[in-house]
Amino acid sequence: MEKENTHFGVKEIARRANVSIATVDRVLHNRIGVSEKTKKKINEIIKELDYQPNILASRLASKKIITLAIFIPRVSAETDFWDAPLRGVKRAEAEIKKYGIHIHHFFFDLNDKESFQKQAKLIFEAGVNGVLMAPTFVDEARQFVEACHQEKIPVIFIDSNVPEQHNLSYIGPHLFQSGYVGAKLLTYRMKSDRKVLVVNITAETDAYSYIQIDEGLRSYFRDHHLKNEIIRVDIKDTDDLSVARHLTEAFHKHEEIEAIFVTNSRVFSVARFLQKSTKSNIALVGYDFLQENIQFLREGIIDFLICHQPEEQGYRGIMALYQNLVMSAPVEKIHFMPIDIVTKENEAFYQN
Amino acid sequence: MEKENTHFGVKEIARRANVSIATVDRVLHNRIGVSEKTKKKINEIIKELDYQPNILASRLASKKIITLAIFIPRVSAETDFWDAPLRGVKRAEAEIKKYGIHIHHFFFDLNDKESFQKQAKLIFEAGVNGVLMAPTFVDEARQFVEACHQEKIPVIFIDSNVPEQHNLSYIGPHLFQSGYVGAKLLTYRMKSDRKVLVVNITAETDAYSYIQIDEGLRSYFRDHHLKNEIIRVDIKDTDDLSVARHLTEAFHKHEEIEAIFVTNSRVFSVARFLQKSTKSNIALVGYDFLQENIQFLREGIIDFLICHQPEEQGYRGIMALYQNLVMSAPVEKIHFMPIDIVTKENEAFYQN
DNA sequence: CTGAAAGCGCTTACAG
DNA sequence: CTGAAAGCGCTTACAG
Numbered sequence: 001m002e003k004e005n006t007h008f009g010v011k012e013i014a015r016r017a018n019v020s021i022a023t024v025d026r027v028l029h030n031r032i033g034v035s036e037k038t039k040k041k042i043n044e045i046i047k048e049l050d051y052q053p054n055i056l057a058s059r060l061a062s063k064k065i066i067t068l069a070i071f072i073p074r075v076s077a078e079t080d081f082w083d084a085p086l087r088g089v090k091r092a093e094a095e096i097k098k099y100g101i102h103i104h105h106f107f108f109d110l111n112d113k114e115s116f117q118k119q120a121k122l123i124f125e126a127g128v129n130g131v132l133m134a135p136t137f138v139d140e141a142r143q144f145v146e147a148c149h150q151e152k153i154p155v156i157f158i159d160s161n162v163p164e165q166h167n168l169s170y171i172g173p174h175l176f177q178s179g180y181v182g183a184k185l186l187t188y189r190m191k192s193d194r195k196v197l198v199v200n201i202t203a204e205t206d207a208y209s210y211i212q213i214d215e216g217l218r219s220y221f222r223d224h225h226l227k228n229e230i231i232r233v234d235i236k237d238t239d240d241l242s243v244a245r246h247l248t249e250a251f252h253k254h255e256e257i258e259a260i261f262v263t264n265s266r267v268f269s270v271a272r273f274l275q276k277s278t279k280s281n282i283a284l285v286g287y288d289f290l291q292e293n294i295q296f297l298r299e300g301i302i303d304f305l306i307c308h309q310p311e312e313q314g315y316r317g318i319m320a321l322y323q324n325l326v327m328s329a330p331v332e333k334i335h336f337m338p339i340d341i342v343t344k345e346n347e348a349f350y351q352n
Numbered sequence: 353m354e355k356e357n358t359h360f361g362v363k364e365i366a367r368r369a370n371v372s373i374a375t376v377d378r379v380l381h382n383r384i385g386v387s388e389k390t391k392k393k394i395n396e397i398i399k400e401l402d403y404q405p406n407i408l409a410s411r412l413a414s415k416k417i418i419t420l421a422i423f424i425p426r427v428s429a430e431t432d433f434w435d436a437p438l439r440g441v442k443r444a445e446a447e448i449k450k451y452g453i454h455i456h457h458f459f460f461d462l463n464d465k466e467s468f469q470k471q472a473k474l475i476f477e478a479g480v481n482g483v484l485m486a487p488t489f490v491d492e493a494r495q496f497v498e499a500c501h502q503e504k505i506p507v508i509f510i511d512s513n514v515p516e517q518h519n520l521s522y523i524g525p526h527l528f529q530s531g532y533v534g535a536k537l538l539t540y541r542m543k544s545d546r547k548v549l550v551v552n553i554t555a556e557t558d559a560y561s562y563i564q565i566d567e568g569l570r571s572y573f574r575d576h577h578l579k580n581e582i583i584r585v586d587i588k589d590t591d592d593l594s595v596a597r598h599l600t601e602a603f604h605k606h607e608e609i610e611a612i613f614v615t616n617s618r619v620f621s622v623a624r625f626l627q628k629s630t631k632s633n634i635a636l637v638g639y640d641f642l643q644e645n646i647q648f649l650r651e652g653i654i655d656f657l658i659c660h661q662p663e664e665q666g667y668r669g670i671m672a673l674y675q676n677l678v679m680s681a682p683v684e685k686i687h688f689m690p691i692d693i694v695t696k697e698n699e700a701f702y703q704n
Numbered sequence: 705c706t707g708a709a710a711g712c713g714c715t716t717a718c719a720g
Numbered sequence: 721c722t723g724a725a726a727g728c729g730c731t732t733a734c735a736g
Contacts, residue, residue, distance in 0.1 A: 007450075009729055020707040025731065033705055056451060057729035060408045060712050064731090098359075098406060174701060181697045188540050220697075339698040345533045345572075346691040349526060361713050372723040377715065385721055409713035412728045416715090 008049045016049075017042045028053070055327055059099040067102045068321055069123045070314070071133035072158075074107035078238055081265045081288055081310065082134075084352050085158060088314025089132070096322055103318065104128060111203045111238075113137050120144045130321040131155045132314070135162045138208050154324055158313040160209040161334070168324060171317050173308040174336045175209050179216025179263075181339050182285050185304040186217075186259045187226065189283035194258035196221075196228050197250055201235045201243060201266040210263045217261060231257070243269045244276075251279075262286035267305070271296035289342060289352050297344050305342040311352045313337060360401045369394045380405070407679055411451040419454045420673050421475045422666070423485035424510075426459035430590055433617045433640055433662065434486075436704050437510060440666025441484065448674055455670065456480060463555045463590075465489050472496045482673040483507045484666070487514045490560050506676055510665040512561040513686070520676060523669050525660040526688045527561050531568025531615075533691050534637050537656040538569075538611045539578065541635035546610035548573075548580050549602055553587045553595060553618040562615045569613060583609070595621045596628075603631075614638035619657070623648035641694060641704050649696050657694040663704045665689060 010028070014021040019038055026034045027042040034042075045051075070089045073082045086105075093103045106123055108116040116137050123131060124147065131148060135141030135157050142165060148155045149166035161170040186196060198217065200210050214232070221228060231254055235246045247270065251257060260282060262270050267286020274282060275296075285304045286293065296302040316335070323329035342350050362380070366373040371390060378386050379394040386394075397403075422441045425434045438457075445455045458475055460468040468489050475483060476499065483500060487493030487509050494517060500507045501518035513522040538548060550569065552562050566584070573580060583606055587598045599622065603609060612634060614622050619638020623645075626634060637656045638645065648654040668687070675681035694702050 011729075021730080022707060022732085023705085026706090029731095035705060038705085052450070054412070054450065054729050056408045056412045057712090058731075060406070060412060060714090061729075061731040063712080098404070099408060177697070177701065181695070184695065184697050336701045338692075338701045338703050340690075341693040341695070341698065343533070343536065343693070345529070345536050346693065349529065349688045349690045351690050363713075373714080374716085374723060375721085378722090381715095387721060390721085406713050409728085410715075412730090413713075413715040415728080 007054075008051060009054065013042060013045050013049065013051060016045050053327075059326070062100060065100045065102055066130075066322075066325055067104060067126070067128045068318060069104050069106055069126065069128040069131045069133075070318070071106045071108070071119060071123060071131055073110045073134060073136060076110065079265055079290065081290060084289070084310035085134075085314030085317075087352075088311040088316070089318050091311075092315045092318035092322070096318075099326075101322055101326075108136075110136065113140060116140050124148075129153065130168075130325055132317040132321060133157060134159045136160070136204065138162055141165075154321060156317045156320055156331075158317050159308075159310065162208070169317075169320055169331045169333055169335060171313050171320070171335045172337055173339060175212035176216035176219070178306055178308070178339045179213035180220045181216075181341070182213070182261055182304075182306055183217045183220030185285050185306070185341065186261055186283055187220075187224075189303060190228070190259050192226070192228075194228060194256045195254050196230045197254070197257045197260045198230060198232045198263065199235065199243075199247070199260060199270055200232065200263045201238050201269060202264060203236055203238055213263045229254075238266060238269075240269055240272060244273045247273050248277075251277075257282065259283040260285070264288070265290055265293065267302060268292035268296055271301045275299075275301055289347075289350060294347055297342070297347055300344065303343070305347075307340040307342050307350070307352070308337045309340065309352065359406075360403060361406065365394060365397050365401065365403060368397050405679070411678070414452065417452045417454055418482075418674075418677055419456060419478070419480045420670060421456050421458055421478065421480040421483045421485075422670070423458045423460070423471060423475060423483055425462045425486060425488060428462065431617055431642065433642060436641070436662035437486075437666030437669075439704075440663035440668070441670050443663075444667045444670035444674070448670075451678075453674055453678075460488075462488065465492060468492050476500075481505065482520075482677055484669040484673060485509060486511045488512070488556065490514055493517075506673060508669045508672055508683075510669050511660075511662065514560070521669075521672055521683045521685055521687060523665050523672070523687045524689055525691060527564035528568035528571070530658055530660070530691045531565035532572045533568075533693070534565070534613055534656075534658055535569040535572030537637050537658070537693065538613055538635055539572075539576075541655065542580070542611050544578070544580075546580060546608045547606050548582045549606070549609045549612045550582060550584045550615065551587065551595075551599070551612060551622055552584065552615045553590050553621060554616060555588055555590055565615045581606075590618065590621075592621055592624060596625045599625050600629075603629075609634065611635040612637070616640070617642055617645065619654060620644035620648055623653045627651075627653055641699075641702060646699055649694070649699055652696065655695070657699075659692040659694050659702070659704070660689045661692065661704065 010021045010024045013024045024042055027039050072085055075083045106119040108119045117140055141162055145155050145165045145167050154168040156168050157170040159172045233246050233250050235243055260270055265288035284302050287306050289307045293305055320331045324331050362373045362376045365376045376394055379391050424437055427435045458471040460471045469492055493514055497507050497517045497519050506520040508520050509522045511524050585598050585602050587595055617640035636654050639658050641659045645657055672683045676683050
C-alpha cells in the first residue's frame with residue numbers, strides 16, 4: 001500500500017500562486033521580503049487548501065536548533081521531589097532531541113533566593129527559546145516572567161502557579177482542592193471531636209501555595225460541619241531535629257491530636273518523628289510519591305499520599321513548549337493535574 | 353545556532369564499509385540480497401557508531417503506510433465505557449497519521465460472541481499490520497491472537513489480560529490488586545460485623561477477569577482478619593429491571609448488607625436501585641469514570657470509583673504498536689495501569 | 705522583492 | 721549481490 005496524496009504541500013501552493021516555494025516559505029513563516037500582494041494571494045491559497053505543514057520535513061530540513069531551559073529547585077539531601085519533574089523533562093528530551101530541540105538545565109537552591117536570581121540571569125544570557133520553571137519564589141518569578149515576556153520567550157509554570165502573569169501556561173495541581181481532598185482523607189480515621197494538626201515545613205516565606213492548601217482543608221471541615229480544632233505549625237528549619245522539636249511542643253500543648261496533615265512532601269520527616277515517639281494511632285496524610293514517603297506508607301505510618309504526577313508535569317511542560325514553538329500550537333493557560341490518592345494498596349502501580 | 357553533527361547516518365556507515373547507502377539500508381532492515389560478508393562488516397560499523405536512525409527522515413522518505421486495527425466493544429446504550437479507549441486511540445491517530453499510520457476501527461457486541469468472530473475475520477482479511485484489542489471473549493481471543501502470531505502481526509491487549517498468549521503486550525489493570533483496593537475503600541464506611549455484597553453484572557460467562565477482582569477483594573478481608581460475610585450475586589441480564597430484581601432479592605435474604613461492591617462499570621445501575629429504594633446508608637464502590645457514575649458520585653450515592661485510565665490505555669496501545677512496527681522498539685509484555693481512586697472531591701481533575 | 709538549487713537523512717525503484 | 725539516482729516536503733543560503 002502506498003501513501004495517498006490528499007495533502008497539498010508548499011509545491012502545490014507555489015504552483016497555484018505562480019511563485020516559487022521559497023516565497024511560499026517566507027509567507028508561511030511571516031518573514032519579510034514579500035510584497036503585500038503576493039502575500040495576500042498565497043495566504044488565500046493556504047487557507048483554501050487548509051494547508052498543514054509536514055513537521056517531519058520541516059524539522060529535517062531546518063538547521064535551527066531550539067533551546068529550552070528547565071528551571072527548578074536542585075535535588076537536595078533533604079528532598080528529592082524535584083527529581084520527578086526532571087525525569088519527565090528528560091523523557092521529553094529523549095523524544096525530541098533528534099529534531100533539534102536542546103534542553104539546558106538550571107537549578108536553584110530552595111533555601112536561597114539569590115541562587116534563583118543568579119540562575120534566572122544565566123538563563124537570560126543563554127538566550128533560550130522557552131522556559132519551563134517552578135515559580136517557587138513568587139516575586140522573583142514574576143519579574144523573570146515579565147522580562148521573558150518582553151523578549152517574547154514563552155514561560156510555563158509547573159508545580160505551583162502565580163496567577164495573572166504573562167506565562168504561556170500553568171501545569172500543576174489545583175492546590176485548594178488538593179487540600180480539600182486531604183481533609184477528606186484525614187477524616188477517615190478520626191473520631192469526631194479530636195484535634196487536627198497542620199504542619200507546614202518550608203523555608204519559603206511567601207508560602208503562597210500553602211495558604212491555598214490550608215484553605216482547602218479548612219473548607220472541607222466547614223462544609224461538613226466538623227468542629228475539630230485545627231492547629232497550625234510552621235517550621236522554617238526543615239531538618240529532622242527542628243521538626244521533632246516543633247512536634248514535641250505541639251503534642252505537649254494539645255493532647256487530643258489524632259490527625260496530622262503535612263502540606264508538602266516533607267511528610268516523611270513527621271513520620272520519622274511519629275515512629276520514634278511510638279505514637280501509633282495518629283492519622284497522617286501528606287504529599288508526594290517519594291521513596292521515603294512510600295516506605296512509611298508501606299509501614300502504615302503514613303495513611304495517604306496525595307500526588308500530582310510531577311514527572312508528567314515536567315514531560316508535558318516541555319512538550320507544550322515544543323508544540324508551541326515548533327508548530328505554533330495553542331497551549332491552554334491552565335492545565336490542572338489530577339489529584340491522585342496513593343495508599344499502601346495501590347502504590348505499586350502508581351505512575352509518578 | 354546550528355544543529356551539530358555528532359550523529360552519524362547511513363552515509364557515514366556506507367563510506368566506512370565501502371558500500372553504497374542502499375546496501376546499508378538493506379542491512380538495516382534485514383532485507384535479502386546482501387552477502388554475509390558485507391552484512392557482517394556493516395553490522396559491526398552500525399554497532400561501533402551506535403547508529404540511531406532518524407525516524408523523521410525515514411517516515412518522510414517511506415511510501416509505506418502502516419495500518420493498525422482497533423478491536424473493542426461497541427459503545428452501547430447500556431454503557432459507554434468503551435468510548436474512552438477509543439478517544440485515546442483517536443488522540444494517538446491524530447499525532448501519527450501524518451506519518452503514514454492509518455487506523456481501522458472494528459467493533460463487536462458485548463452480548464454477542466459471534467459479532468466478535470465476524471469482526472476478527474474482517475480484520476484478518478483487511479491485512480492490517482498490528483492490532484489493539486480487548487480480549488473480552490477469552491477463547492475466541494486466544495484463537496485470534498494465535499492466528500495473528502502465525503502471520504507475525506503484533507497484538508496488544510487492553511482492559512483485561514489473557515495470560516500466556518503470543519500477544520506483544522498487555523496494557524491494563526492488575527485486577528486482583530484493584531479488587532484489593534476496592535475492599536479497602538469499602539471498609540471505610542463499614543461497621544465491623546455486617547455483610548458485604550459483591551455484584552457482578554455481565555452477560556459474559558467466561559468472566560475470567562471478575563474472578564481475579566473477587567479474589568483480590570476477599571484477600572483483603574482475609575489479610576485484615578475481617579469476618580464480614582461476603583455474598584455474591586451474578587446478574588446475566590444487564591438491564592436495570594433485572595438488576596433491581598436481583599438486588600431486591602438479595603436484600604430480602606440478607607438484612608445486614610451495608611456495603612456493595614460492583615465488579616465493573618455498571619455500578620450506576622446499582623446506584624439507581626439504591627436511590628429509588630431510598631437505602632441511604634450503604635457504602636457503594638465500583639468501577640470507571642462514566643458520566644452516569646460520576647453523577648452518582650457527586651450525589652454521594654457512589655462512594656468511590658476505581659479507574660484504570662481507559663483512554664490512556666487506548667493511546668498507549670496504539671503508540672506501542674507504532675513504536676514497535678516503525679522503530680522496532682521493544683515493548684514490555686505487561687504494563688499495569690495505576691489503580692486510581694476517584695471521589696466526589698477529586699473527580700473534577702481526573703484525567704480519564 | 706523573488707527564484708533556482710542544494711540539502712536534511714532516509715527509502716525506493718531501476719539497472720546492472 | 722550491489723550502486724547511482726530520484727524523491728519525500730520542507731529550509732536555507734545565494735544570486736539577482
